Amino acid sequence: MENRPEDLVTTVVITRNGGAQLGRTIALHRGAVILLDNGSTDGCIDGITERFAQIRVVRLPANIGALARNVGVLLANTPYVAFADDDSWWAPDALARAASILQQHEAVAVVAGRILVGPENRPDPIGAEMLHSSLPAWPTVGGRSVVGFVACGAVLRKDAFLQVGGFDDVVFFGGEEERVALDLLASGWDLVYAPHVVAHHHPQPSRDRSERNRLIARNSILTALMRRPWPVTLARVAAALRTSHGRAGVATALPRAARGLLRRRPVPIEVERRLAALERSSR
Template sequence: MSTLTRDDAARRVTVVVASRDRRRDLERSLPRHEGPVILVDNGSADGSPAFVRRRFPHVRVIELGRNLGAQARNVGVRHADTPYVAFADDDSWWAPGALELAADLLDACPRLAVLAGRMLVGPEERPDPICADMAGSPLGTDPDLPGPSVLGFMACGAVVRREPYLAAGGFDDVVFFYGEEERLAVDLAAAGWGLAYAEEVAAHHHPSPARDPHGRRVLAVRNALLTAVLRRPWPVVARQALAAARGGPVGREGLWHAARRLPRALARRRTLPPAVEAARRLLEAGPGAVPATR
């Protein structure tokens, strides 16, 4: 690794935060970010933009005037002046020195488009369960990547290479929010880019109490099905739809919401290259799955 200074890291990485009506969370998280920060506001009604401009004048605030969901991050990435962008939610932040290390890893690995970091949850800093899944990825570790290959990540724990992110379209308005990472991940892999987990790059997540558990479960069903329609073979789509229909009230509600967005998903449908589809199936097979010979 290089011995570049934190100021140099700031010239390489911009933190993009997408937020809506989370003024209290921003008050806690924004002071913890290193380097340039862009806040993209999704039409807040709680005075967040004015508060941030007054309290944190170093933060660049972009007001969208409406809720674009995960697409708000695309706006922040387009306005960033650095080659790499670290995402954060209004209730998350990167550990001291993490972005400098992430920039060094991205510099050293030109094929790396997404670096997925280790997410530590709450004051007790419990590793998010997804970290163990990524660390034990059956996809293995390519020699030109800094850690295990992945086909998914948590946006608030990821640093992306700006150019391939934008070329892949960033996050889309079909999935909109929650689970939006999968479609982007497989599209980047289909374009030949690498995605890898780096345990040494850490972020903190203190989940906001302003959450809707039922709504998120419905979104999980809806968005998994929409992502399948966007990129997976029809038998996979059929299995997911059947599972949703049999999944009780939450599953049926998710299926109904997915049907409303189906025309947009169908208009943008394209199946993955065989190698990426095979990798996705391997991940679905769960722990202990054996990768096919490359």
Template structure:
């Protein structure tokens, strides 16, 4: 058991999956339930009395659920997991070792192995060859995105930037947090020795709805942090997607809020994002680093 890190799991209506994965984490676990109606909280409480179960009572979104979990944690480090993922043996202890050895690293993006056959997630392969390289004083390649099921971070860094923006709810909410951590001066680093297993269901959520929300959040994230020409380009690209028009309409309803909270990124972070966006297909542009997978 690794006592310096807490695993925060956000879940909704995935009782079978979470009962399979919770027992595999080698650290204390806080599970935050987003209003499940399939008996998930009760089943987890019976099966794992050592797991702290928090019932939100409604679907507040993955970001809000994780914020609650981090607020309740009392360890210096926090690891996120999905209800269909778990940390490999030794991974969390290695993450703690790396974070203690590299004090400017605020977030570790771990290597993700998918399914029972443990295939390397393409996002992990992209992060390993990040065009941003490995800066001095970092334990691995620099990235500007992460998968929520495979991230370990400093709790103080998370709170410094305000955690996840709850208005974005679920799907793509990681991108804004990654930008804000980098803007605050923290390194985000891919570390292949920190391994997470992801066991996705053969049939997932409503993909059309997911793509709609992803489009909404991509536009809002650009409006919140990126230069005006980039915002316009994001809008134009979104319009070409099947779910783009609906997502853009949803973003339009939130535009006044986004403009009130707009804060441009430091030039060095913006330059790094441009480097990723200019990279050829197959290298980790930010939107490819941050697919949404939380079961909410």
């Protein structure tokens, strides 16, 4: 019997001290689910397998950040994977729609979905930016080409993700998607935004936003160091130095810079031109 599109997708969820929020969101996932626990200490995953037989729980001995998703992708037995965090989940028909796109378009590695935030279902502004960018439209999916994605709102082709090495330990966590997206583009893959593929995200207000901002600043610099021309890297450093969290990001980027340099492989000129044109148009 032929598989339904949604049967071709495994949802890879990562958590660290997800608390009661994880207990609520994990019940909303459908199909095959792999839950990676990044060394939680709050007991949030206790009893998950007893309550949800379809969920495979992997307890990692320590927090390995976004690399936990790599473990989940390797364990998945499906050609496509959907990412989720302990505060996010996919709309009922989203995975089937994303899988259909990936089946119909063999050059597409990532389907970036529309993310609705909070109980009010506020559209994440990044969706509007993707939909109205200067990149080519994809009428067949009702969206357009993109050069990046948000992990909790993305469904990926497993082989493409593994081809570019998945997430890395230089960035570790926070903005970790950028380097993967750049490597996919450099390898000739397409990334598309599909607004009818919907993910829900209910971020916990208790989580430290200043720490998140510092990580984003740090990792933006490190990613540029690994994949972008030197003027772009220096421009990101200069921009970061204008804010307190950015300055903290620069300081914490320095100890990781040597490892980043060892992995420096600037994207091909045609990809860089596309990135530069998009960045100019969005200013």
